[in-house]
Amino acid sequence: MFTASMIGGFGSIQPGLSLVPGLPAVSARSSLLVLEPDRALQEAIHDALSPALPLVRAFSGHEALRLLSEVQPAMALVNIQVPDMEGMGLLRTVRERMEGHRVIVTSSSGDYDLVRQVSTLGVGDFLEKPYRMADLFHSIDNSVRGVRSRVDFRSLSARYHEQSRSRRQALLAFA
Numbered sequence: 001m002f003t004a005s006m007i008g009g010f011g012s013i014q015p016g017l018s019l020v021p022g023l024p025a026v027s028a029r030s031s032l033l034v035l036e037p038d039r040a041l042q043e044a045i046h047d048a049l050s051p052a053l054p055l056v057r058a059f060s061g062h063e064a065l066r067l068l069s070e071v072q073p074a075m076a077l078v079n080i081q082v083p084d085m086e087g088m089g090l091l092r093t094v095r096e097r098m099e100g101h102r103v104i105v106t107s108s109s110g111d112y113d114l115v116r117q118v119s120t121l122g123v124g125d126f127l128e129k130p131y132r133m134a135d136l137f138h139s140i141d142n143s144v145r146g147v148r149s150r151v152d153f154r155s156l157s158a159r160y161h162e163q164s165r166s167r168r169q170a171l172l173a174f175a
Contacts, residue, residue, distance in 0.1 A: 031056055032140070033073040035064040036106070037082050041129075045077070048133050053140075061085030068097055075102045075143050077136070080118070081109070088117060095121050099146075104139045106131065124148050 031054040036042040039059070046055055056071050058064035061082040068076070078094055080087030094103055103123045107114060110128040118126050125139040125148070
């Protein structure tokens with residue numbers, strides 16, 4: 001699996017090591033499909049993960065579905081907020097083609113309803129942006145082991161409502 005270390009603000013990993021002691025290393029044949037339309041974040045993920053895990057990168061939903069069929073990756077990291085497709089439909093299609101614990105979902109929205117919809121599809125984990133690379137490594141470790149993370153709906157919902165309240169206050173200050 002992976003060991004996270006912080007270098008220049010981004011996590012990097014060392015192949016053959018694990019965040020969870022005693023677990024075997026990821027097979028060299030494993031690959032991770034990364035669907036992330038934000039190029040800077042896509043590069044950060046690539047820089048952090050590529051030394052230990054082969055990556056297949058997609059910047060759009062349609063490109064991700066094409067690669068999913070062609071490459072058949074072992075895991076997928078899917079941002080459900082892509083400009084070319086409806087997120088939940090994309091996620092349903094990815095889930096139909098892959099085991100649930102092998103799909104990690106990311107979103108910049110921790111909206112309670114969105115998180116609940118995502119979790120009902122049986123994905124391995126949900127990461128709200130911005131997330132730490134250590135959280136991503138942990139999610140991938142769990143995915144490799146077949147463990148589904150429990151989503152804490154209360155903390156996500158509270159954080160979402162606090163962000164919404166802060167945005168409203170900021171908008172009112174400028175009105």
